[in-house]
Amino acid sequence: MSEKILVIGESRDGVLRNVTFEAIGAAKKINSSAEIVGVLCGNDNLNSQAKEMIYYGADRVVTVTNEKLATYTSDGYGQAVLAVMEEESPDAIVMGHTAVGKDLTPKLASKLESGLISDAVDINLVGDQVVFTRPIYSGKAFENKIITEGLVFATIRPNNIKALDRDDSRSGEVQEKSVDISDLRTVIKEVLRKASEGVDLSEAKVVVAGGRGVKSADGFKPLYELADVLGGAVGASRGACDADYCDYSLQIGQTGKVVTPDLYIAVGISGAIQHLAGMSNSKVIVAINKDPEANIFNVADYGIVGDLFEVIPILIEEIKSLKVNA
Amino acid sequence: MNIFVLLKKTFDTEEKIVVSNGRIEDDGAEFIINPYDEYAVEEAIKQRDEHGGEVTVITIGDEDSEKQLRTALAMGADKAVLINTEDDLDEGDQFTTTKILEAFFEDKDVDLILAGNVAIDEASGQVGPRLAERLGFNYVTTITSLEIDGNTAKIDKDVEGDVEKIETSLPLLVTCQQGLNEPRYPSLPGIMKAKKKPLEELEIDDLELDEDELEPKTKTVDIFLPPEKEAGRVLEGEVDAQVKELVTLLRNEAKVL
Ligand SMILES: Cc1cc2nc3c(=O)[nH]c(=O)nc-3n(C[C@H](O)[C@H](O)[C@H](O)COP(=O)(O)OP(=O)(O)OC[C@H]3O[C@@H](n4cnc5c(N)ncnc54)[C@H](O)[C@@H]3O)c2cc1C
Ligand SMILES: Cc1cc2nc3c(=O)[nH]c(=O)nc-3n(C[C@H](O)[C@H](O)[C@H](O)COP(=O)(O)OP(=O)(O)OC[C@H]3O[C@@H](n4cnc5c(N)ncnc54)[C@H](O)[C@@H]3O)c2cc1C
Numbered sequence: 267m268s269e270k271i272l273v274i275g276e277s278r279d280g281v282l283r284n285v286t287f288e289a290i291g292a293a294k295k296i297n298s299s300a301e302i303v304g305v306l307c308g309n310d311n312l313n314s315q316a317k318e319m320i321y322y323g324a325d326r327v328v329t330v331t332n333e334k335l336a337t338y339t340s341d342g343y344g345q346a347v348l349a350v351m352e353e354e355s356p357d358a359i360v361m362g363h364t365a366v367g368k369d370l371t372p373k374l375a376s377k378l379e380s381g382l383i384s385d386a387v388d389i390n391l392v393g394d395q396v397v398f399t400r401p402i403y404s405g406k407a408f409e410n411k412i413i414t415e416g417l418v419f420a421t422i423r424p425n426n427i428k429a430l431d432r433d434d435s436r437s438g439e440v441q442e443k444s445v446d447i448s449d450l451r452t453v454i455k456e457v458l459r460k461a462s463e464g465v466d467l468s469e470a471k472v473v474v475a476g477g478r479g480v481k482s483a484d485g486f487k488p489l490y491e492l493a494d495v496l497g498g499a500v501g502a503s504r505g506a507c508d509a510d511y512c513d514y515s516l517q518i519g520q521t522g523k524v525v526t527p528d529l530y531i532a533v534g535i536s537g538a539i540q541h542l543a544g545m546s547n548s549k550v551i552v553a554i555n556k557d558p559e560a561n562i563f564n565v566a567d568y569g570i571v572g573d574l575f576e577v578i579p580i581l582i583e584e585i586k587s588l589k590v591n592a
Numbered sequence: 593m594n595i596f597v598l599l600k601k602t603f604d605t606e607e608k609i610v611v612s613n614g615r616i617e618d619d620g621a622e623f624i625i626n627p628y629d630e631y632a633v634e635e636a637i638k639q640r641d642e643h644g645g646e647v648t649v650i651t652i653g654d655e656d657s658e659k660q661l662r663t664a665l666a667m668g669a670d671k672a673v674l675i676n677t678e679d680d681l682d683e684g685d686q687f688t689t690t691k692i693l694e695a696f697f698e699d700k701d702v703d704l705i706l707a708g709n710v711a712i713d714e715a716s717g718q719v720g721p722r723l724a725e726r727l728g729f730n731y732v733t734t735i736t737s738l739e740i741d742g743n744t745a746k747i748d749k750d751v752e753g754d755v756e757k758i759e760t761s762l763p764l765l766v767t768c769q770q771g772l773n774e775p776r777y778p779s780l781p782g783i784m785k786a787k788k789k790p791l792e793e794l795e796i797d798d799l800e801l802d803e804d805e806l807e808p809k810t811k812t813v814d815i816f817l818p819p820e821k822e823a824g825r826v827l828e829g830e831v832d833a834q835v836k837e838l839v840t841l842l843r844n845e846a847k848v849l
Pocket of ligand 1: 308433466476477478479480502503505506517518519520521522523534535536537538539540541544554555557572573574575585627738770
């Protein structure tokens, strides 16, 4: 019997987040021969997003369009996704471990009285068992976890599980499903957008993060330049956000965004455990700090003990000349 | 207002993790109130002081969880409930925890439940929304501001750094994010008073639950430490030379440039 796996897609400003494609990759790891059905909710035409999901490996996509789904609410999306689930009765469900994924999936799991494994960074098959690996204790340890009964349900941490290559010769059916959504009991009156334009921090391949050591909002400017030459995004510690050097939307850590870039450059960040929880899984970590005892050096692959205001301008020039010569 | 706080005891943030036989060693570890639950306790006390009513703090745990409950009482909560599962249950997960809480709340008159956004140990962030769904309550996760007026709640919700201004109604469950408030330290008189405040201990029998219906849906099959990283390479020499070396290493050794 062939299995069916639902992948719940998520977009930002009308563009699918990359973790949606990674979730399709995750579904393939759970069962490479399962039918993968994408689910998209919104108020606009979702056809082109649905096609993208198909190019990245979905076999079919169900879209639910309704004015009550213009912005995410647990109430509205909950009703829409549950309706799709009832019709499809999937064997597994995968979604990104994002603000929306964290808010929505426990509600669905609870409604269905099913298990849910949140924030998986790896998926492996051991015999016919699907084993999920997830960080625990702020990344100080990992656990391997399985679902013992019923629906296999998981969220995945962005940037850890590979998406398949995009193949725009792939085709599949896009089905529009209409769902009656009852009045929302939780209403979003206004959204104050803080997150900056450009590269999505949680999906960036390179992150340049500044801490309290950067000392001012002006001090962050060279970090933007460095991120720019590296094609990456700027992040920050709580310390820098609290001091108003940058916006909270840049915060990385347990309270902020969790990132897993190929390269993380920590600039003037001491390396508190709550910060490490958001970045210690990065593939390569560089620390620049004037204090040789700073905890960040304990997780760094490469460290420069020195004054960031001296180091960063030179680093920018070096990388620029590297790019020119490349 | 009838206000309830869900509190989990967790390893102290700075505690070193030792794994033996596929589980985390907790002998001798320091335990604290999960930091996000401290925000919940603080907010509950503030809301009670503003609107009147009572704050009850509830935890599912063991005998030792009394310590964290007493701390919450010393901060200013009125009552505490410990659901002690030590003798009855060996295993549990977020489903189990929710099921127990659901049974606890069944006959309670509730206006507001505050939970942490995430517990810093197992960190699924599931328990709040799971419980709200079972109780049929509205819920808002990761809140950074809460204003209650009659039956209406005005909330700021942190969404990856953006702020959503939300309006909803009681009964309500919220999960607390850093930035909501600054938790107070228990005062000395607070600590003295806490010793006399009611702390009720329940077992699953008292909630008319039995083991079978609490069977977890997930199972941890292994716990391990991250692969030991080679000590990072701290570069030496003049700043110029260090930066040059760094770029070369990132390019040729780490292959990320
Ligand atoms: C519940 C809770 C949740 C939290 N969540 C988060 C979170 O999500 N993310 C987070 O980051 N923090 C979080 N924190 C806060 C965390 O504990 C630290 O306070 C914070 O990370 C410190 O920020 P920092 O490293 O920038 O500042 P500091 O600790 O002050 O470090 C500044 C560093 O800059 C270095 N420095 C100074 N000047 C220079 C210079 N000229 N050149 C080079 N180096 C220099 C110093 O040596 C120092 O190491 C949380 C705390 C709590 C209690
Ligand atoms: C009988 C039983 C046995 C268990 N055995 C194990 C075990 O062997 N190993 C193991 O690692 N874990 C065990 N657990 C714990 C369980 O796996 C989860 O830790 C728990 O369900 C909370 O999930 P979380 O840590 O992901 O919390 P999150 O969902 O991240 O927590 C969010 C919020 O929910 C509330 N909350 C969470 N847990 C509790 C609680 N216990 N009491 C009150 N409020 C809470 C808090 O407000 C918290 O901030 C057991 C639980 C039970 C009930």
